[in-house]
Amino acid sequence: MSEFTGINPRRSLHPWLLVGLLWVVAALNYLDRQVAFSMFPLLQRDLGATSTQLGLVGTVFLWTYGLLSPAAGYLADRFGRIRIILFGLIVWSAVTWLTGHVRTVEELLWTRALMGVSEACYLPAALALVVAAHPDKTRSLAAGIHQSGLYSGVILGGVWGGWMGETHGWRMAFTVLGAVGIVYFIILFAFFRRHAEPSPGAVPHPLHGFGELLRNPAFLRLGAAFGLVGVANWLVYTWLPAFLVENYSLGLAAAGFSATFYLQVASYAGILVGGFASDRWQQSSSRGRILTQVIGLGVAAPFLFLMGTTKSFPILVLGLILFGLGRGLYDCNTMPVLSQFVSPGLRSTGYGLMNCLSCLLGGVMAGLAGYLKSQVGLAAAFQCSAAVLLLAVILLSALKPRPAQ
Template sequence: MSSDSSRSLRTAWLVVVLLLPVALLNYLDRQMLATMKSSVMESIPSIQSNENWGLMLGQFKWVYAFLSPVGGYLADRFSRRYAICGSLFVWSAVTWWTGHVTTFNELLWARTLMGISEAFYIPAALALISDYHTGATRSRAVGLHQMAIYLGVITGGFSGYVADAPHLGWRFAFDACGLFGMFYAVPLVMLLRDAPRQMSADGRIVARATVSDAMFSLLTNLSFILLVLYFTLPALAGWVVRDWMPAILKEQFHIGQGQAGVSAAVYWQVAAIVAAIFGGWLADRWMRTNIRGRIYVSAIGMLLIIPAMFGVGNAGSLGIAVACLVLFGLGWGLFDGNNMPILCQIVRPELRATGYGIMNLVSISCGGLADWGFGRMRDAQVPLNVIFGVFASAAIVSVVLVLLIRPRAELARG
């Protein structure tokens, strides 16, 4: 390997390392609210019902989803670096404010602002990583970034103990995370750099697409439409598992808030970390011999999610529920770590953040409906096995969808 290649590879991995704390905070701030549900509802009586709680969770997702394509397009058009750092600072300030709200309406506004600010991060971050990491390391790099997301969920799972601690409480957790994020945004903006602009075959810098050009290119791409649907269907289960599982386990098995948070988040997220690392390595290796290697690894992950969802809905003990969640985590890690790498095989580099933003728009909008709908169904006493049976059926459809995607040879390793 030449010295220039070695330096470029170090820079590429430095970008991933710099983004790890940001990815962790991105999901820690979300998971804490789900884990500390009992404490927050006790402290803010005006929330009143599970339906209102689900509405608040859904409000975040709908705003986040609507603005994800906007954040992605701005990152493609102007700067991924500034989209990332600005997003981190603003959502951290909102996180701090969340620890000081006293009414349901204030909490709803806080989650709305959280959705606005966080919408600019994930599309820009994954596109930046993909800019620096070509086909040889792309799945591993994205998998490592997703690992930090899972660590954020794991850390958030322990926040129930913080909420229950007499001298700390749920407000302290939001204060601490908000302040750390605001401080980290300052060195990040100085150290992070956008990748060099893409060059065309004749040596010219690739022009940045207009809004109309970007939408036309993406929405007339059948493989992209299939990927959007594939990305969306498992998210119905994914968001409910993240947002509602602590409360589900607490109610079903009569355990404390701290134990429920750990059981609902830690084990399956650890499994997802293992799967993301292994899946990244396997996908990169499979790509050496088969252009569909990343698609096959992702499909394997989806096949694991199907029995996991049936199992969660029918678990008769906490141990069985956790085991099914671990299986879900293994499948999720294989699936989640390969979505952006698959996108890179079907969409031009200058459209990647916009494309991922559209994927977020559809997926998370549906996830918000799932949160709200799940709250209504729980209030109506709909059995869990019925709800999770629907999620398993959606995963079956997803396997078919991903296998229909056709990667483009000229994009597969670039």
């Protein structure tokens, strides 16, 4: 059964309609953050940014986003996930518009920090909302389809962002995106006013809630694995377009396309296949979703290493495809697996804590890669990240839900 147990007299959202509405928000969430990375060369030229400062564009966002994620997750559990989603959407859309009007690197870094604060409100609340709305037999597929919105945002951030930057300038790109987000907020606000959301059940005091999670060994393993995966993800998100420009002599738009399209299309396949298969595997084994994640990361790691070693562009594309496929198998099961070990009233909070660790580690890697780029090149950073994914495989392999979970 789903967890639509609230007593709100308003009509409840259909579970798949909810996924569709949130898919657009998810796409905007990642598009607004990702578009800056495809414009690094333009930002470096117009604002006079160094490679280290460009690395900080990713790091500042990730650290503020990550540090605020646990608090945003708890507020979603406590005061309503839809409220927190709407608040985040309107604020980050306004900040995106403001980014198009910055004049210095320092102002750019401030807007990235503000975007991190506002975007922290979305993902913990949205994933918990999707999982609560769907019965166990469709949770991974629903979470995966929602995840495809994030992938679409990454693709648009690379392809549309690169094209927009080359043809109309980076300022216009941020201005347009901010306006689109504000318009969709008005649509979503009007729609959600007429519908109820599922009740998460009892939500403990913040200290008790965080304490309960941090005393849970399974949650700690899940969080550590999620953080390690974040190292690899954010390295790829932040630096792959620049890596392709410098090592394969691609133009800005071509690099944005190659850095996002192959990987994200493969990730689409991974979340659909992984969501469908793990939902069915879970009906016969309580470890079905966990083992799907293990397989996914086991596939992704060696091909991430390959991306950092090959000089052949076709082989690089193969590595991107298989890395994306494996990542999709992992991503579609993140919240469904978390739900096996954490009570409904703490799922947004738990995901927020995991997101915090992922972003802090990912921010370190984004900044470190900026330093490595000027010293030994980015290939070494990709190779180290592949080894990190293998550690995540070991942590997930040890998870064994109790029958009651």
